[in-house]
Amino acid sequence: MTTTVETPLLAVRDLRVDFAGPHGPVPAVRGVDLTVRRGETLGIVGESGSGKSVTALSVLGLLPHTASLHGSVRLDGRELVGLPGKELAAIRGRRVAMVFQDPLSAFTPVYRIGDQIAEAVRIHQPVDKAAARRRAAELLDLVGIPAPERALDSFPHEFSGGMRQRAMIAMAIANDPDILLADEPTTALDVTIQAQVLDVLRTAQRETGAALVLVSHDLGVIAGMADRVAVMYAGRVVETAGVDELFAAPRHPYTLGLIGAVPRLDGRGGPLVPIPGAPAPMADLPTGCPFAARCPLAEDRCSAAEPELAGDEGHLAACVRSAELAERRPAPAEVFPVPELPAAVGSVAGSGDRASVAGSGDRGSRAPVLAVSGLGKTFPLLKGTVFKRKVGEVYAVDGVDLDLREGETLGLVGESGSGKSTTLFELLNLAAPETGRIELLGHDTAALSRAEAHRLRAELQIVFQDPMASLDPRMPIGDIVAEPLRAQHAAREEIARRVPELLRQVGLDPDHAARYPHQFSGGQRQRVSIARALAVRPKLLVLDEPVSALDVSIQAGVLNLLQALKAELGLSYLFVSHDLSVIRHLADRVSVMYLGRTVEQGEVSAVFDRPRHPYTRALLSAVPLPDPAAERARDRILLAGDPPSPTERHTGCPFRTRCPVYAGLADPAARTRCEQERPALVGDTPAQDHQAACHYPES
Numbered sequence: 001m002t003t004t005v006e007t008p009l010l011a012v013r014d015l016r017v018d019f020a021g022p023h024g025p026v027p028a029v030r031g032v033d034l035t036v037r038r039g040e041t042l043g044i045v046g047e048s049g050s051g052k053s054v055t056a057l058s059v060l061g062l063l064p065h066t067a068s069l070h071g072s073v074r075l076d077g078r079e080l081v082g083l084p085g086k087e088l089a090a091i092r093g094r095r096v097a098m099v100f101q102d103p104l105s106a107f108t109p110v111y112r113i114g115d116q117i118a119e120a121v122r123i124h125q126p127v128d129k130a131a132a133r134r135r136a137a138e139l140l141d142l143v144g145i146p147a148p149e150r151a152l153d154s155f156p157h158e159f160s161g162g163m164r165q166r167a168m169i170a171m172a173i174a175n176d177p178d179i180l181l182a183d184e185p186t187t188a189l190d191v192t193i194q195a196q197v198l199d200v201l202r203t204a205q206r207e208t209g210a211a212l213v214l215v216s217h218d219l220g221v222i223a224g225m226a227d228r229v230a231v232m233y234a235g236r237v238v239e240t241a242g243v244d245e246l247f248a249a250p251r252h253p254y255t256l257g258l259i260g261a262v263p264r265l266d267g268r269g270g271p272l273v274p275i276p277g278a279p280a281p282m283a284d285l286p287t288g289c290p291f292a293a294r295c296p297l298a299e300d301r302c303s304a305a306e307p308e309l310a311g312d313e314g315h316l317a318a319c320v321r322s323a324e325l326a327e328r329r330p331a332p333a334e335v336f337p338v339p340e341l342p343a344a345v346g347s348v349a350g351s352g353d354r355a356s357v358a359g360s361g362d363r364g365s366r367a368p369v370l371a372v373s374g375l376g377k378t379f380p381l382l383k384g385t386v387f388k389r390k391v392g393e394v395y396a397v398d399g400v401d402l403d404l405r406e407g408e409t410l411g412l413v414g415e416s417g418s419g420k421s422t423t424l425f426e427l428l429n430l431a432a433p434e435t436g437r438i439e440l441l442g443h444d445t446a447a448l449s450r451a452e453a454h455r456l457r458a459e460l461q462i463v464f465q466d467p468m469a470s471l472d473p474r475m476p477i478g479d480i481v482a483e484p485l486r487a488q489h490a491a492r493e494e495i496a497r498r499v500p501e502l503l504r505q506v507g508l509d510p511d512h513a514a515r516y517p518h519q520f521s522g523g524q525r526q527r528v529s530i531a532r533a534l535a536v537r538p539k540l541l542v543l544d545e546p547v548s549a550l551d552v553s554i555q556a557g558v559l560n561l562l563q564a565l566k567a568e569l570g571l572s573y574l575f576v577s578h579d580l581s582v583i584r585h586l587a588d589r590v591s592v593m594y595l596g597r598t599v600e601q602g603e604v605s606a607v608f609d610r611p612r613h614p615y616t617r618a619l620l621s622a623v624p625l626p627d628p629a630a631e632r633a634r635d636r637i638l639l640a641g642d643p644p645s646p647t648e649r650h651t652g653c654p655f656r657t658r659c660p661v662y663a664g665l666a667d668p669a670a671r672t673r674c675e676q677e678r679p680a681l682v683g684d685t686p687a688q689d690h691q692a693a694c695h696y697p698e699s
Contacts, residue, residue, distance in 0.1 A: 010036040015071035026283045028054045030235040041212040043226030047551040051235040052215045056181045061088050094124040097172035101184040103164035107156040114152025117171045124175045139170035143200045160642045162193030173204045183215045190415040192639050195622035220624025224631040231255045234290035241315035243628045251317035251325045253295045260332020261556035263585035265623045272556035273332040369572040372402035376435035395646050396422040398596035409573040411587035419596035420576050461533035465545035467525035471517040477528045478513030484535040502531040523554035543575045580623045592616050595654045602690035612692035614661045652676050
């Protein structure tokens with residue numbers, strides 16, 4: 001009796017990619033082996049620069065001319081490396097299709113969406129224009145684009161980010177490919193839109209029977225989508241296994257560190273476990289294991305030679321201590337050093353009596369830091385190129401209520417376009433709001449004089465999302481940190497004393513004060529931004545997506561730093577984020593915004609464990625968990641479409657067009673109430689602490 005071995009659909013062997021550098025070739029991928037079988041999903045994870053995207057692009061020969069590729073890429077046994085361009089073009093889109101990270105860049109901006117999808121059909125299929133257009137409409141309908149016939153005539157810029165990504169998936173599956181390569185398809189998308197895109201990918205895979213290679217930095221996405229996982233570091237696969245086995249018992253310290261650095265929606269408390277250090281430059285990799293310099297388990301033999309990928313059937317790891325890890329199954333905190341948070345006392349010079357008391361005592365007894373009620377802000381909607389005229393208004397903020405006390409962290413969450421950034425700008429303006437009231441540290445901003453506003457500005461500082469864009473590249477970081485002190489007319493002696501103290505406080509070397517921003521990593525640049533914000537000893541720190549652009553390991557270190565500074569200095573934080581897992585880990589209270597309004601607010605544990613508004617429930621259900629079993633067992637609430645346009649003042653509840661509760665109402669009177677009566681923000685207890693703006697909230 002003979003046993004036939006199935007030929008893998010895609011087999012990558014000893015793949016090596018080098019890029020031309022000023023001092024010779026720089027490796028990006030160093031001997032990667034991957035196997036993809038029909039119908040399965042392979043997840044590829046790792047930090048930025050680990051070689052994930054380069055590996056995916058190599059399969060289709062989409063690397064730039066500065067790259068040199070060696071090794072083997074076989075599709076159904078056919079070698080693709082070295083294939084003539086014409087033959088490779090016949091495979092692209094027909095046998096193997098790509099879903100790119102940024103669909104706005106991937107689509108041609110001057111052609112309509114329908115024409116671009118129809119072109120992809122006609123290149124590989126002998127059909128006329130009318131048939132190709134019908135196929136394009138069917139594909140847009142399949143991926144959930146509303147009114148697909150009309151959407152065919154839209155240009156890419158007229159679609160939202162989620163719609164563009166769905167249209168990109170529609171074009172990728174136009175010819176029923178055998179393999180879909182998805183390179184970070186949910187990066188920069190809201191969690192609800194991310195859930196829609198992932199659902200579309202599952203639908204596309206089911207309809208075409210294609211295998212899926214999913215490149216992502218989000219371990220929660222990988223846990224819910226992948227059958228097998230390959231973890232990459234320094235251009236190599238350092239561990240590969242089935243998704244359940246890899247998350248349950250990782251055998252490489254790097255994988256263990258990645259899992260320990262992720263904040264989880266289903267668990268809160270204690271510091272995260274960051275991976276120390278940063279990856280070595282690819283042009284100057286050390287001898288031996290490239291992870292050894294960051295590994296707490298490193299031994300002398302780790303620097304002697306780079307470990308090979310080895311192990312038992314199905315679970316391989318490139319670590320000399322993989323067998324020990326397989327037997328022990330340690331938690332991340334047992335391997336990586338866990339930072340100790342300081343006691344909640346104002347211990348440094350200048351912090352005065354401000355102690356972090358968020359977790360103790362009666363909240364009502366603590367001094368209010370920020371109180372916002374009924375905040376509103378509109379912008380004119382203009383038309384015309386030379387002579388502009390007002391044709392309407394954009395209701396960016398239309399009823400925001402916030403309450404932040406001393407020593408608290410208030411998380412502000414919601415989809416893009418919900419008004420979070422506009423709310424921040426109104427707070428930072430320190431002026432009379434268009435409508436509503438803002439009180440900062442007991443001061444009504446509408447009554448502030450110019451001098452009073454200047455003095456109060458020192459009490460309110462901001463840390464921006466992109467540290468590279470917010471730091472002046474022409475200034476050394478010492479001058480950047482000193483800039484707020486100079487703006488407040490601090491003495492030279494105080495500036496000279498404070499700058500080293502601040503750099504040391506955020507975990508940077510004061511001797512590096514003469515270096516420029518480009519000489520630091522992303523996480524270090526964000527620490528510089530935090531040091532600059534702390535320079536004038538503020539009482540309130542506004543953090544606008546401060547970790548969204550960072551790798552998970554770097555993110556963990558910054559979040560731990562923020563927790564330590566809050567406890568040490570008695571700070572209050574207003575933390576804006578689209579990542580609800582980060583909010584769960586860091587915040588004491590949370591405020592949920594939708595279409596410019598506050599729809600739910602309260603303590604984090606109350607809102608996250610017992611959400612009352614259907615929008616909050618949908619947001620929470622869309623957040624992926626880095627736990628395959630738990631992720632597969634969860635119920636999903638997929639919201640239909642995108643939020644309504646803010647150019648219209650909506651009567652009744654603005655969420656009803658996407659609301660599953662409204663869709664399920666059988667009583668006409670109840671539906672009429674949602675359509676005509678705007679729900680007020682009311683509490684569920686005598687203390688009114690957990691509030692929701694819904695006519696039919698979850699009890």
